Amino acid sequence: xxxxxxxxxxxxxxxxxxxxxxxxxxxxxxxxxxxxxxxxxxxxxxxxxxxxxxxxxxxxxxxxxxxxxxxxxxxxxxxxxxxxxxxxxxxxxxxxxxxxxxxxxxxxxxxxxxxxxxxxxxxxxxxxxxxxxxxxxxxxxxxxxxxxxxxxxxxxxxxxxxxxxxxxxxxxxxxxxxxxxxxxxxxxxxxxxxxxxxxxx
Numbered sequence: 328x329x330x331x332x333x334x335x336x337x338x339x340x341x342x343x344x345x346x347x348x349x350x351x352x353x354x355x356x357x358x359x360x361x362x363x364x365x366x367x368x369x370x371x372x373x374x375x376x377x378x379x380x381x382x383x384x385x386x387x388x389x390x391x392x393x394x395x396x397x398x399x400x401x402x403x404x405x406x407x408x409x410x411x412x413x414x415x416x417x418x419x420x421x422x423x424x425x426x427x428x429x430x431x432x433x434x435x436x437x438x439x440x441x442x443x444x445x446x447x448x449x450x451x452x453x454x455x456x457x458x459x460x461x462x463x464x465x466x467x468x469x470x471x472x473x474x475x476x477x478x479x480x481x482x483x484x485x486x487x488x489x490x491x492x493x494x495x496x497x498x499x500x501x502x503x504x505x506x507x508x509x510x511x512x513x514x515x516x517x518x519x520x521x522x523x524x525x526x527x528x
Contacts, residue, residue: 351425377404
């Protein structure tokens with residue numbers, strides 16, 4: 328009698344977190360309204376499953392472009408947020424206030440180093456920089472941030488158990504590095520990461 332050997336189902340490939348960034352152009356005279364609108368959008372996004380965090384960058388004085396960032400734990404949860412009526416209402420509330428200029432998606436930590444594709448086009452994505460350049464960039468962010476946290480937060484928790492101390496440090500440093508400092512540094516080192524000369528940046 329022939330025996331049937333069950334074949335195990337293939338393991339599902341874990342989905343990487345995905346970050347979407349928006350660039351909006353608005354009249355500098357409406358900075359107060361734009362600030363309120365962006366904060367309302369982030370507050371609304373926080374209520375959705377899979378939301379990992381977000382932030383925004385206010386333009387320097389006289390500039391018109393505002394940048395907003397949201398991160399979800401998978402493309403599926405991001406899609407659910409993008410298709411929600413709440414988000415449609417929020418976007419519609421900016422009619423006459425802000426103009427869409429760019430929307431981009433990045434997946435995983437290397438997404439910060441990729442040249443992202445514009446969602447409104449089908450332009451190819453450039454190759455990621457060499458691993459050693461990525462490592463140097465991450466170190467340039469991590470070293471001063473970790474040093475600052477060690478002499479401040481580390482000193483405050485000097486009497487705490489090592490597990491508590493490390494947990495507090497990593498929970499503090501990870502979002503600051505991922506959402507604020509690493510994107511900021513990679514934008515300014517983009518010319519070097521992509522192999523261009525400094526004067527051609």
